[in-house]
Amino acid sequence: MPVEQEFITLLNKNQNIIHKVCAIYMDTLADKEDLFQEVTLQAWKSFATFRGESQFSTWLYRVALNTAITFFRKEKKQPQVINTEVFPEPVQQSPFLEEQTKAMYKAIAELSKIDKALVMLYIEDYSYHDIGEILGITPNNVAVKMIRLKSKLKESTQKHYQF
């Protein structure tokens, strides 16, 4: 199979990873599209070095997070408004749960780029050891950050849920 075809096949199977990263890091559809393109290109450029030592999905997570974290848009002059219209369609669930998820989503949107990466990997069920390897920090550091992050999210979600 030609390399490009092999890459497209793998990417096609795992593209939800890039969609997730774009959804969590960007707040407009145009920005999401730009980031999707950038991650795809970066993955393609470094695909030659993918030796299959780790799973393609883990490798793609690294590429996607590296690209998203170093991807900066010019500062907008108007204050940042969290645009809920660009949130992915909700899954069918009770209105109460839906509101809670929305509030949590808003809280995540306010996090720093590093915290967003932590949340992203955490909800994907990566262990602290794996998260540490992807981020380049110790599992201990991940654990400390996660404790702080969870309480920060809890507070922030409550704030968004009240208003």
Added chain:
Amino acid sequence: MELDELKYQLNKRLDADQPKSTSELSLLLKKAATSVIHKLQRSLWIDMAANILVLLIFIWQALFNKLWSLRIYFGTFIIFSVIALVVLIYLIRKIEVFNNTVLPVKQNLEQVYKIINFYKIICFRATMIFIPLCIIYALSLGYLEGKSGTSVDYSMIVQKLGSKIWMVVAGIVLYLSIIGVGGYYFTRWFLDRLYGQYLIKLKSLIEELDTE
């Protein structure tokens, strides 16, 4: 509500985006990357092309200019141009290697920071050294060429000026100061505008990863 309780819902929600077809994905591979590091790489290639062109002009001038002062001047700058070329090749190679490697997030941020900061420092120092160097070197060689009688004799001009010479010297000093100070602030402002904010953000992300 805690993150753990909404883990499943969040994951599903984030998973719900419209997937792209394989043809759409193939098309994306043909587009140009827009990240800062790719833009820097493109501008380095342009710098390299310009540098080669300038080098050829310098070689031509060093070999065939009628004035020996200009032959020396351009001959000297061939060396600087070759050094610049080596630095550009080093940076392009470094970015190339970086682009083909997938590092952990922290090391990736550190690498991007190092590459851009190195480029910024090199640009700034080169501008600061070359502006006064070019002017003083050109004036000195011009003066010596004039004394040797193959060009305008500046020592004659100096003699004719007599006591007004201090005004000329003051003019040159003023000119050099304006070029020097102006060049310093302009280069700093320009490089900061291009990469300053980006470097600050990268540094704060690295620090955030480091803090426990």
